Amino acid sequence: MLANFRNQVLDENLVREYLLDNPEFFNRHPELLIALKLNHHQRGVVSLVERRQEMLRSKVTQLEEEITALMNVAKQNERIFLFNNELSFQLLACKELSELRQTLFEGLKAEFGFTHVRLITVHDIDSELANIWRHRIHNNYYFGRLTQSESKRLFGSEVGSVALTRLSAENGQVIFAIASADAAHFYPNMDSLLFSQLRRLLSHLLATF
Known part of the structure; x- marks a missing residue:
C-alpha cells in the first residue's frame, strides 16, 4: 500500500x-x-x-511608491484648490466682461501654461461654432482633441487638447474653452472638479454683467 x-x-x-x-x-x-x-x-x-x-x-517598495504617488496627488490637489480660490476672488472683483476675460486668461496661463482661454458668448457664435458645440459637448463637458478645422475655428490655430463646457442656459449660448499645447493634457473621463467650479462661478458672473 x-x-x-x-x-x-x-x-x-x-x-x-x-x-x-x-x-x-x-x-x-x-x-x-x-x-x-x-x-x-x-x-x-x-x-x-x-x-x-x-x-x-518588493512589497514595501511598492507601498512606498504608492504612498509617494498619493502624496504627490494630494499636493497637486492642494495647489489647484489654492489657485482656484485665489482666482475666484480675482474674478469676483471684475467690473466688466473684458476684464473678466483677461483675468481668466492670465490666471490659467500663468498657473497651467494653457495657450488659449476663451469665453465665447452668444454674439460670437455662428453656425460653425454651433456645430462644434452640438458635436463635442455632451453632459456639459468635452475633454480631448479637436480636428484641425475645429481648432482653428475655436482658437485661431492648431492646439494639442482642449476642455470645453457650456455655461448655464440663463446666459444663452456661452462656451468656456481652454486649450493646451500638450495633446495629452485633457483627455476623456478626466476629473472635472476645477472646471466645474469655474463653470458655476462664470455662470453667476456673466448673469450680472
Missing part, C-alpha cells in the same frame, strides 16, 4: 490547500525553510526564507 502511495503523483493543489489550511506547518518544521530551494531569475537558486524576504522588500 505504501509503495503504491509513493508511486502516485501528488496533486500540487492538495499541497497548496494543506499549507493554506495549516499556516503553522513551517513553524513546526523550520528546517524546511532552509532546505527548500527556489529558482531565481537573477540569483540562481535561493532558499524559501530568502525568497520570502525578497517578496517582502
Whole structure:
C-alpha cells in the first residue's frame, strides 16, 4: 500500500490547500525553510526564507511608491484648490466682461501654461461654432482633441487638447474653452472638479454683467 502511495503523483493543489489550511506547518518544521530551494531569475537558486524576504522588500517598495504617488496627488490637489480660490476672488472683483476675460486668461496661463482661454458668448457664435458645440459637448463637458478645422475655428490655430463646457442656459449660448499645447493634457473621463467650479462661478458672473 505504501509503495503504491509513493508511486502516485501528488496533486500540487492538495499541497497548496494543506499549507493554506495549516499556516503553522513551517513553524513546526523550520528546517524546511532552509532546505527548500527556489529558482531565481537573477540569483540562481535561493532558499524559501530568502525568497520570502525578497517578496517582502518588493512589497514595501511598492507601498512606498504608492504612498509617494498619493502624496504627490494630494499636493497637486492642494495647489489647484489654492489657485482656484485665489482666482475666484480675482474674478469676483471684475467690473466688466473684458476684464473678466483677461483675468481668466492670465490666471490659467500663468498657473497651467494653457495657450488659449476663451469665453465665447452668444454674439460670437455662428453656425460653425454651433456645430462644434452640438458635436463635442455632451453632459456639459468635452475633454480631448479637436480636428484641425475645429481648432482653428475655436482658437485661431492648431492646439494639442482642449476642455470645453457650456455655461448655464440663463446666459444663452456661452462656451468656456481652454486649450493646451500638450495633446495629452485633457483627455476623456478626466476629473472635472476645477472646471466645474469655474463653470458655476462664470455662470453667476456673466448673469450680472
